[in-house]
Every structure is written in structure tokens, then in C-alpha cells.
Amino acid sequence: MKHADNTVRKWDEYMIQDAINIIDSQLAHSAETNRSQSEEDTGIYNKSENVIKIPKFSVNDLNLHYGSFHALKDISINVDKNSITALIGPSGCGKSTFLKTLNRMNDLETGVAIDGSVRLDGTDVYKDMNAIALRQRVGMVFQQPNPFPKSVYDNVAYGPRIRGIKKRSELNEIVERCLTEVGIWSEIKDRLFKSALGLSGGQQQRLCIARTLAVAPEVILMDEPTSALDPISTMKIEDLAMKLKEKYTIVIVTHNMQQANRISDKTAFFLLGEIIEYDTTNNIFLNPKNKKTEEYISGRFG
Amino acid sequence: MNNVETIDRSTGRGSSAGPMIRARDIGNFPKEHVWNGFVKGAGIFMIILPIAIGIFLFIKGCGTFTTYGHSITEFLFSADWNPADDSAGGGTVGAAVYIVGSLYTCGLALLIAVPFSLAAAIFMTEIAPVLGNRFLKPAVEIFVGIPSVVYGWIGLTILIPFLKAVFHLNQGFSVLAAGIVLAVMIFPSITTLSADAIRGVSMDCRKGAYGMGATRWQVIYQIVLPAAKPGVLTGIILGLARAFGEALAVAMVIGKTRAFPKSILSATSNLTSAIASDMGGAMEGGEYNTALWTMALLLFLISLLFIFIVHQIGKHGETENAAK
Numbered sequence: 001m002k003h004a005d006n007t008v009r010k011w012d013e014y015m016i017q018d019a020i021n022i023i024d025s026q027l028a029h030s031a032e033t034n035r036s037q038s039e040e041d042t043g044i045y046n047k048s049e050n051v052i053k054i055p056k057f058s059v060n061d062l063n064l065h066y067g068s069f070h071a072l073k074d075i076s077i078n079v080d081k082n083s084i085t086a087l088i089g090p091s092g093c094g095k096s097t098f099l100k101t102l103n104r105m106n107d108l109e110t111g112v113a114i115d116g117s118v119r120l121d122g123t124d125v126y127k128d129m130n131a132i133a134l135r136q137r138v139g140m141v142f143q144q145p146n147p148f149p150k151s152v153y154d155n156v157a158y159g160p161r162i163r164g165i166k167k168r169s170e171l172n173e174i175v176e177r178c179l180t181e182v183g184i185w186s187e188i189k190d191r192l193f194k195s196a197l198g199l200s201g202g203q204q205q206r207l208c209i210a211r212t213l214a215v216a217p218e219v220i221l222m223d224e225p226t227s228a229l230d231p232i233s234t235m236k237i238e239d240l241a242m243k244l245k246e247k248y249t250i251v252i253v254t255h256n257m258q259q260a261n262r263i264s265d266k267t268a269f270f271l272l273g274e275i276i277e278y279d280t281t282n283n284i285f286l287n288p289k290n291k292k293t294e295e296y297i298s299g300r301f302g
Numbered sequence: 303m304n305n306v307e308t309i310d311r312s313t314g315r316g317s318s319a320g321p322m323i324r325a326r327d328i329g330n331f332p333k334e335h336v337w338n339g340f341v342k343g344a345g346i347f348m349i350i351l352p353i354a355i356g357i358f359l360f361i362k363g364c365g366t367f368t369t370y371g372h373s374i375t376e377f378l379f380s381a382d383w384n385p386a387d388d389s390a391g392g393g394t395v396g397a398a399v400y401i402v403g404s405l406y407t408c409g410l411a412l413l414i415a416v417p418f419s420l421a422a423a424i425f426m427t428e429i430a431p432v433l434g435n436r437f438l439k440p441a442v443e444i445f446v447g448i449p450s451v452v453y454g455w456i457g458l459t460i461l462i463p464f465l466k467a468v469f470h471l472n473q474g475f476s477v478l479a480a481g482i483v484l485a486v487m488i489f490p491s492i493t494t495l496s497a498d499a500i501r502g503v504s505m506d507c508r509k510g511a512y513g514m515g516a517t518r519w520q521v522i523y524q525i526v527l528p529a530a531k532p533g534v535l536t537g538i539i540l541g542l543a544r545a546f547g548e549a550l551a552v553a554m555v556i557g558k559t560r561a562f563p564k565s566i567l568s569a570t571s572n573l574t575s576a577i578a579s580d581m582g583g584a585m586e587g588g589e590y591n592t593a594l595w596t597m598a599l600l601l602f603l604i605s606l607l608f609i610f611i612v613h614q615i616g617k618h619g620e621t622e623n624a625a626k
């Protein structure tokens with residue numbers, strides 16, 4: 001069994017059937033309109049609790065080489081929908097590399113060889129999807145805030161514009177909604193048309209998140225999004241992430257154990273290109289099964 | 303303190319020993335003294351020389367308006383060019399044909415060179431960076447150093463007969479020929495400076511755009527080029543300045559005909575080739591000679607303007623960066 005988390009069953013064998021079950025029951029739900037709403041909700045809720053949640057990402061036997069360097073080794077992991085999955089581990093262990101396989105940012109580098117499968121909602125992102133379409137569904141926030149050297153407005157409107165939205169009123173609505181969603185609308189609504197480079201680091205990072213939200217992604221990947229920020233901005237980003245998980249699936253790389261503990265639902269521990277342990281965050285931090293995990297989270301190495 | 307000085311003297315190091323050594327101590331080394339004097343002298347010379355040339359041009363060039371009493375309007379806007387070749391004066395000094403010739407050929411050169419330069423710069427940085435760095439960059443840099451007489455001669459030998467044959471002209475000398483030769487001359491410098499500016503755009507920015515599902519062309523046109531704009535503009539203006547100042551190569555293909563060009567295919571003249579071809583014959587201090595100096599002054603002022611614009615662009619870029 002390759003899965004570190006053995007409560008997760010193999011996608012191919014069981015999950016498709018489970019997914020079909022859920023979809024069927026939801027269709028039945030919307031058809032039976034005369035029954036009371038609350039009754040119906042509990043019914044379905046009970047039913048689906050017995051079923052394993054459909055994962056957003058399902059990664060199987062993923063191996064990645066940079067030239068001759070084996071950077072990811074037999075990674076198999078499922079990422080839950082509407083949850084925060086934290087990736088922890090010492091530097092150079094492949095966390096960023098793994099994150100980049102999820103939206104094919106690795107395509108931009110040369111000498112990268114990938115095998116195994118990464119599926120988004122069951123579709124293989126390397127075989128059956130185009131990278132551009134994938135990245136519109138799976139957005140990314142980077143370690144260094146990287147707003148474009150354009151106005152705040154143009155930063156947020158960038159994504160919608162490249163998807164062909166031109167109407168000013170529509171763009172205005174998106175800009176306001178996304179900046180509100182990340183909690184900086186009131187702070188910066190008076191300087192929408194000034195350069196985004198004039199904002200503080202924390203504001204820039206939240207602008208970058210807003211810019212990602214404007215594309216209406218399903219998943220947001222964050223690669224150490226707070227490591228260049230002060231504690232207060234860090235807290236704001238953490239609160240934001242917890243709020244965003246209601247609508248989006250979040251995968252976050254972090255070096256900060258407290259951060260992983262505070263905000264994530266599941267945690268994967270990476271070491272030298274392998275996932276040593278993957279479990280609920282509570283289990284990882286309160287009773288890790290692997291000795292290496294325990295040593296790492298208690299700060300004995302890393 | 304004494305101790306430090308002794309150690310320093312024994313190792314023979316001068317200023318590299320850092321702030322512990324005061325200027326008075328450095329003065330003790332004769333070599334330091336000589337080099338210091340030399341470098342300072344060179345620096346002061348660098349400042350004085352262009353100012354001196356400017357003043358000289360100004361004094362010489364103003365003669366047309368002071369000694370010979372012509373108006374600036376006549377010089378700039380009249381096409382009536384017939385200065386007297388003696389100090390009695392009384393001729394006409396309308397340089398409009400030359401000015402228009404310069405503007406026309408340089409504008410055309412830019413129109414031809416800029417799209418090619420930008421495309422080449424994008425190709426060697428974004429599309430094929432390995433090929434670009436290893437082969438194209440050095441190749442383009444070699445182009446920058448080719449003397450203008452070579453460009454002019456090649457233009458004369460290949461371009462002129464070609465234009466003559468293609469457009470069925472009596473002679474191939476034309477604005478178009480001058481524009482093409484100038485375009486070829488300024489293409490390498492615009493390309494080099496644009497490519498440097500494009501390389502300077504941070505990778506983070508590009509990744510941000512790719513991460514949102516932008517295609518390569520979208521990243522280039524919407525993110526990279528706007529961010530590289532100050533550098534690209536600087537390249538274009540320096541190219542324009544070179545085109546404006548170029549005499550030899552243009553003189554060889556423009557036809558040196560003192561008339562407004564009727565079309566892109568007609569011969570005309572420009573400021574630099576007029577100066578270059580007439581300066582030898584005109585009597586020193588005469589009206590003709592003075593009018594040529596006025597044209598030289600005009601060229602000087604135009605290049606000052608270009609440099610001023612480049613500096614403004616540079617400052618603008620700096621304030622944008624400082625905002626980071």
C-alpha cells in the first residue's frame with residue numbers, strides 16, 4: 001500500500017462508484033421538491049457521511065526527476081475538497097516541486113520528467129488537460145508577493161481580462177468583490193489606480209490572493225505565502241485562508257509548525273522527496289506514527 | 303591608531319584598509335597621489351569637454367542670427383537655401399529641406415527598425431534564450447561595432463541597384479534607401495538594449511501571470527513588455543540619436559538633392575550630409591560657413607533633447623522601482 005494514509009481507498013476501484021452514488025442522490029434530492037428541505041438535507045448528509053469524500057486532487061505514484069535528480073518519489077496522496085492541506089518538511093525536500101505539479105508550473109522549467117498521475121476531479125492533468133485551462137482552475141500564490149507593475153485595479157482585472165471579460169461594469173464588480181473577499185477593499189479603494197508596488201508587503205500578498213480569486217479558481221496553491229511577511233500580516237493571511245476554504249480547496253506549503261497546526265485540516269510531512277506521513281493535522285501533531293515526523297514537529301531537525 | 307597604521311604600511315595596502323586610515327595618511331603614498339590626480343583630472347575633463355563644445359557651437363551657430371541678421375523662423379521653416387560664401391552676407395539660410403530630410407529618414411528608419419528589433423529581442427530572450435545568449439547576443443553585439451562607412455558602402459552597392467530595379471527608378475538614391483540603411487545600423491543597438499530590459503523583468507512577475515493561466519504571448523505582451531518599457535524606449539531613443547547624427551552612410555545613399563522629397567522614392571538631403579559635404583568649401587566666418595555651424599548647433603540641441611528624454615525615462619523607472 002503506497003498511501004501513507006490508509007483510510008483512503010484507491011481511487012480507481014472505489015471512488016468513481018462513490019462519486020456516482022453521491023451525484024445520483026443529489027439529483028434525486030433536487031427532483032423531489034415536495035419533501036421538506038431539512039428532512040432531505042439530513043438524509044443526504046447521513047448517507048454521504050458513510051461514503052468517502054470525493055478528493056479534489058488524487059495523486060498516484062508520482063515521480064519527478066530534475067535531470068538525474070530524483071526530486072519526488074512515489075507520491076500518492078488525496079487532497080480533500082474545501083479543506084486546507086498543509087505540506088511541511090525541511091527545505092529542499094520537494095514541497096514546492098510537488099505543489100507545482102498540481103498546476104503544471106513545472107512545465108515552465110526545462111529538464112523535468114514526470115511520471116505517475118495527478119488527477120483533478122478525476123481528470124489526469126498531464127494527459128487530458130491543457131495547462132492554461134488547468135491553471136485557471138488551480139491558482140497559485142507565491143512566497144514573495146509578486147504583483148504586476150501595474151495599478152491595483154489592473155492587477156485584479158488581469159485574470160478576467162485574459163479570459164475575455166472587457167465590460168467595465170463587470171470588471172468593477174469583480175475587482176470590488178475580490179478585494180473585499182481578501183479584506184483590503186476598504187484600505188485601498190482610494191488608490192485603486194495607483195501602482196500596486198506602492199502597497200505594503202502584507203497588502204501586496206493579499207492583492208495577489210485577490211488577483212488569483214478573480215479568475216474564479218477551484219483550488220488555490222500557496223507556497224510559503226507568509227514567510228516574507230510580518231506577524232500581523234501573517235495572521236491576516238491565515239484568517240483569510242480559513243475563510244476561503246469554504247469556497248475553495250487550499251494546499252499550503254509552510255515552514256511554520258504553528259501555522260500548519262492552526263489552519264490546516266490535513267498535514268503531509270515531506271522528507272527527501274517522499275511523503276513520510278499524511279494524516280489529519282490533529283493526528284500528525286498529537287500522535288504522529290512515524291518517528292521522523294515526531295522529531296521534525298518537535299523541532300529536533302529541519 | 304598608531305598600531306593600525308604600522309600594520310597597514312607593512313602590508314603596503316592603501317585605501318583598501320578601510321575607514322581606519324584617514325585621507326592624510328593616504329597622501330603619504332606617492333602612487334595614490336598620482337592616480338588620484340589622474341582620475342580626478344579625467345573626471346573634470348569629461349565634464350568640461352562637452353560644455354566647451356556646446357559653448358563653441360553656440361557662439362559659432364548664433365552668428366547666423368546675430369552677425370547676419372536672419373530670423374530663427376527663416377532658418378527652421380524656409381526652404382530657400384542660398385547663403386553667400388563671404389562675410390558680406392545677404393543670402394538666404396532656410397534649412398527646412400535638410401531638417402525635413404533628417405526627420406523623414408530617421409522616422410522611416412525607426413518605423414522599419416523598431417518592429418524587427420522588438421521581435422528579435424523577444425525571440426532571443428523569451429522564445430529561445432539558450433540560442434539567444436549563446437549565438438544571437440554576441441552576433442548582434444558585433445553588428446553594433448561595424449563602422450558606418452561599411453553600411454553605407456553595402457547600401458550603395460546592393461540596395462541602390464536593387465531599389466532601382468524594383469521600382470524602375472532613374473537612380474536608386476532615395477529617402478527609402480537612407481531609411482533602410484539607417485534602420486540596419488540602429489537595429490542592433492535597439493535590439494541589445496531591449497533584450498537587456500526584457501531580461502531584467504523579474505521571473506516572479508512572469509510566474510504570477512503563468513500561474514493565472516496566461517499563455518506565453520499574453521505574458522510577453524501584457525506583463526513583460528510593459529515592465530520593460532523604460533529600457534525599450536531608451537534603446538529606441540538612443541537608436542534615434544545615432545540615426546540623427548549619422549552622416550557618412552546616409553550621404554552615400556540619400557542622393558544629396560536640395561529639394562523636399564516628393565515621395566519615399568525621391569532623393570533629398572539632410573542636415574548631416576549637407577554639413578559634411580559643404581563644410582570644406584565654405585569660407586571660414588562667411589555666411590555659408592556660419593549657417594552650417596547653425597545646423598551643427600541644431601543637431602547638438604536635438605541630441606541633448608534625446609539624452610534629456612532618456613534621463614526622464616530612467617528617473618521614471620527609478621521612482622517606480624523605489625515604490626517597491
Ligand SMILES: Nc1ncnc2c1ncn2[C@@H]1O[C@H](COP(=O)(O)OP(=O)(O)O)[C@@H](O)[C@H]1O
Binds near residue numbers: 069091092094096
Ligand atoms: N528547476 C530545478 N532544477 C533542478 N533541481 C531543482 C529544481 N527545482 C528544485 N530542485 C531541487 O529539488 C529539490 C526540491 O526542491 P523544492 O521542491 O524547492 O524543495 P522545498 O520546497 O521543499 O524546499 C531540491 O533539492 C532542489 O535543489
Ligand SMILES: [Mg+2]
Binds near residue numbers: 095096223253
Ligand atoms: Mg519551497
